[in-house]
Amino acid sequence: MPAVMWFRRDLRLLDNPALIAAAEAGGGSVLGVFVLDPALLAPSGAARLAVLYRSLRSLDAQLGGDLVVRHGRPATVLGELCREVAADSVHCAADFGPYGAARDEAVAQALPAPLVRTGSPYAVPPGRLVNASGAGFQVYSAFYRAWLARGWPEPAPAARTQWLPADQVRRDGIPADPRLPSQLRLPEVGESAARQAWQSFRDGPIERYRQDRSRPDLAGTSRMSVHLKWGTVHPRTLLADLRPQHEVYRKELAWREFYADVLHRRPDSAREHYRTELADLPHPTGELARQRLAAWAAGRTGYPIVDAGMRQLLAEGWMHNRVRMIVASFLVKDLHLEWQAGARHFMAHLVDGDLASNVHGWQWVAGTGTDPAPYFRIFNPSLQGQKFDPDGAYVRRYVPELAGLPADRIHEPWRAPGGLPPGYPDRIVDHAAERAKALADYESVRAVRR
Numbered sequence: 001m002p003a004v005m006w007f008r009r010d011l012r013l014l015d016n017p018a019l020i021a022a023a024e025a026g027g028g029s030v031l032g033v034f035v036l037d038p039a040l041l042a043p044s045g046a047a048r049l050a051v052l053y054r055s056l057r058s059l060d061a062q063l064g065g066d067l068v069v070r071h072g073r074p075a076t077v078l079g080e081l082c083r084e085v086a087a088d089s090v091h092c093a094a095d096f097g098p099y100g101a102a103r104d105e106a107v108a109q110a111l112p113a114p115l116v117r118t119g120s121p122y123a124v125p126p127g128r129l130v131n132a133s134g135a136g137f138q139v140y141s142a143f144y145r146a147w148l149a150r151g152w153p154e155p156a157p158a159a160r161t162q163w164l165p166a167d168q169v170r171r172d173g174i175p176a177d178p179r180l181p182s183q184l185r186l187p188e189v190g191e192s193a194a195r196q197a198w199q200s201f202r203d204g205p206i207e208r209y210r211q212d213r214s215r216p217d218l219a220g221t222s223r224m225s226v227h228l229k230w231g232t233v234h235p236r237t238l239l240a241d242l243r244p245q246h247e248v249y250r251k252e253l254a255w256r257e258f259y260a261d262v263l264h265r266r267p268d269s270a271r272e273h274y275r276t277e278l279a280d281l282p283h284p285t286g287e288l289a290r291q292r293l294a295a296w297a298a299g300r301t302g303y304p305i306v307d308a309g310m311r312q313l314l315a316e317g318w319m320h321n322r323v324r325m326i327v328a329s330f331l332v333k334d335l336h337l338e339w340q341a342g343a344r345h346f347m348a349h350l351v352d353g354d355l356a357s358n359v360h361g362w363q364w365v366a367g368t369g370t371d372p373a374p375y376f377r378i379f380n381p382s383l384q385g386q387k388f389d390p391d392g393a394y395v396r397r398y399v400p401e402l403a404g405l406p407a408d409r410i411h412e413p414w415r416a417p418g419g420l421p422p423g424y425p426d427r428i429v430d431h432a433a434e435r436a437k438a439l440a441d442y443e444s445v446r447a448v449r450r
Contacts, residue, residue: 002029002030002086003022003030003091004022004030004082004087004089005031005033005091005092006034006078006091006092007032007034007059008034008092010093010119010231011191012231012233013062013161014191015156015234015236015237016156016234018093019159020118020156021118022089022116022161023160028161028162030161030162030163031068031081032063032067033070033077033081034056034059034069034070035071035077036172038073045317046179046181046184047184048348049177050178051186051189052230053175054190055190055230058190058193059190060174062191063166065166066164067166068171069172070171075109075110076110078090078107079111081169082111084168085168085169089113090113091116091118092118093117094118094120096126096127097267097355098355101264101267104117119156121228121260123236123239127261127265128150129143129146129150137370138370139371140371141371143261144258147257148254152236155236183314183315184314187226187318187351189230190232195233198222198227201222201223205222207245209248215322217391217393217394221320224238226318235257239253256354259356259360259361260356262356262369262370263359263360264356270355273368274370275367277445280445282336282441283337284335284337289337292335292337293331296330296337297310299398299399301425302427302428303381303382303385304399305326305385305395305411306327307395308323308389309327310327311399312397312398313349320394325361325365325379328362328366329379330379332362333378333379333438334381339362339365339368375438378438382412386411401422402421402424405421
């Protein structure tokens with residue numbers, strides 16, 4: 001009897017333990033399935049949906065056109081398919097996110113066949129590492145040491161699979177890409193594209209990753225996050241290629257695993273403060289909050305490095321990690337908006353939008369997460385731009401109104417001799433004043449809690 005392989009965040013054939021388990025259970029005969037779950041599609045923006053659909057088309061081509069795609073609740077869809085093909089097991093990689101874990105339990109209860117979970121999207125599955133007291137880690141450095149000490153298996157061999165012809169069952173098909181903004185430039189996706197991207201980075205830029213990773217004006221990062229998000233490559237594959245001198249990159253992969261572990265243990269932190277000490281900070285409301293959020297989201301704050309980052313997000317569905325921290329600090333500590341508003345915007349637009357990394361990255365900046373940045377660490381957007389985009393190349397790429405300014409003025413265009421270039425907005429707030437307000441608010445909250 002065939003087995004069902006339920007693809008989710010593992011849209012690949014190589015290094016896929018769940019697929020190996022499905023092939024073994026089905027004697028090689030496997031029905032490949034992807035369920036378009038309304039609960040996951042609804043919060044996704046057009047860019048992320050387009051990347052998902054393109055990744056599915058790539059996987060379908062690898063399966064010779066035999067990927068079954070259906071819309072609906074997974075428990076209902078998978079139950080129907082099990083009966084249609086007389087499958088005696090359904091296989092998937094474990095999901096440790098708040099929604100995914102609850103969904104999988106519901107599916108396991110509803111299926112007429114067992115749900116077998118093998119492997120995960122992580123080198124070390126969330127929940128496996130504990131400290132000396134048996135609790136999860138709250139500090140990244142301690143987690144990293146334990147993560148390294150535990151280690152992970154080598155990449156899994158290829159599965160020996162005979163795909164069940166998809167025409168034996170009803171298929172809804174892979175949707176066409178949603179309507180996309182004309183300026184949007186999306187990456188090539190799918191397993192082949194993921195491996196090519198990794199090979200290109202591994203064979204050159206990785207040697208300068210330590211020096212270049214914080215420079216948005218340079219091609220110094222791997223951009224593998226979108227491929228890890230959809231599982232077109234597994235982190236084991238990347239880790240297997242790293243050498244001792246690539247420790248900084250290895251640590252970046254571990255941050256993804258740390259935040260997944262934190263969210264697994266505290267699923268409420270997807271929407272609420274992990275630490276509640278700053279829950280009483282004041283925030284603007286009403287029209288002022290809406291205006292500030294809109295200006296930030298459109299890249300119209302009057303601070304070039306912030307505006308470049310927000311426009312890069314709209315143009316590519318991606319943003320350099322250093323700039324993600326800068327724009328997050330600006331939203332929370334200059335505009336005084338709640339981190340949740342920024343996290344929602346990121347998840348709607350990022351093609352690599354990963355719930356755990358996103359919300360806990362925001363909470364790190366906001367000072368409410370595990371191992372947080374101190375609240376009084378407030379990025380000065382002008383100084384950040386001067387340090388990490390010294391010639392202004394990044395700003396010029398995404399803020400063409402400022403292209404004619406010299407490097408010594410591009411991050412402070414209000415100081416240009418001729419004034420602000422036409423079409424570029426004045427600063428929405430004064431950083432020095434808002435920094436002082438943020439610190440005063442912080443001290444006020446601390447005083448109440450003493």
